[in-house]
Amino acid sequence: MLLKSVNYVRPESVADALEILSSNEGAAPLAGGQSLTNVLKHRVASVDLLVDISALGELRTITRTGDGSIEVGACATYDEIDHSPEVRAGHDILAREASHIEDQQIRNRGTIGGNCCLSDPTNNLPPLLVALDATMNIRAAGGSRQVVAEDFFKGYFLTALEPGELLVSITIPPIPAGTGAGYVSLSVAADSKTIVRAAARVRVNGVIEEARVVLARVASVPIRHYAMEEALRGVAPSAESVRAAAEMIGSDVEPIADGHGSSEYRRKMARVVARRAVLAAIEEGGRK
């Protein structure tokens, strides 16, 4: 397939990339290209200059900090995350979910930053990052800022990034003892497009002390379900109480309808995956 003529540049550093991005209105960063290449083929977006950031080593590092947080460079591929001893040491769920994205070829090229910046509601990692209370580290030619994952995803293919800004890394806080994470998808087929999914992080100390429950594919962006979170607080970590809390997912959630399911079907399945994700989080927290 023939693409529209495009300029291409491979900057030598993040600073160079930011300079180019801020001084060229039609410039776009190219990371793994597993979505952008198709966007260019179908000419659904116009890009004059591709700034290839995929080879920048400073965007590919994965480091565990003293407090147990993990900082993942935006251009770390799913396969690198899956096989990273640093990720597996404390954030096994991130490695696990990265290993279930599409197929081996895509995992070898696709990046965590691209997965987030595309803000496709079917993407795997955004709901997990919201559940784990990740922070998105953003740089521009003029400085840097941080945005929590919950505020990063703004709509279909829309994020908090301003023109000229680049997501450089993602910091995920530690998942301490007693806290677990869960992630459950209802998908068309194994490792493929999801119909509805939920991610959860739950802290248990006798009773459930804190829960973050995130639903995906029921809205344009991952959403926390605050009413279910509230219903979980202070209750026993039992199947019955989690089931009751999941009933809070009601008419407040108005999922999209498509060939894979009606809105009502998605709402019902949202309760199922949310319940299972919370139970998985409780179980994982209990094992530590």
Next chain:
Amino acid sequence: MTEQGTTHVIEVTINGRLYSRTVEARQLLVHFLRDTLDLTGTHIGCDTGSCGACSIILNGKLVKSCMMLAPQADGAVIETVEGLAHDGELNPLQESFSRNHGLQCGYCTPGMLMAGTYLLRENPSPTEEEVRRGIKGNICRCTGYVNIVRSIMDVADGPGPEKAQGKVGEEQR
């Protein structure tokens, strides 16, 4: 490469041979292989990254060459299906595809062979499930995958339980 341009000179090592060419930035890597270098063993199926017929190994990683631009491959070491056979002799995986009827029309075969090559390098004794996951990005519209999975399992190391299952399948054939 550090200068902007709609054309770039790239250097790529493919199956041990160095190629230097001027390419348009918009050229897909698969077209560079097929049209510019006449290495037509790598196929184009869907052109959208779904079918895996264009799979190659780039810097040791299995990738779909329709999902990359040619300039992105500058400096890369690439293996394509043309690099598998030596002196006209099929390699063991190719031989196994032939022996196990791992192809019918052959369209997906270059991609399947590269996916199988990568899989066995990463995991020399895969289970059947691991083989099936390993070729998830490669679509075959003829065979139903049974003989492709068998072809890969047949050259894998070690007599694991799944490997033994493959032998049972062979007897049934």
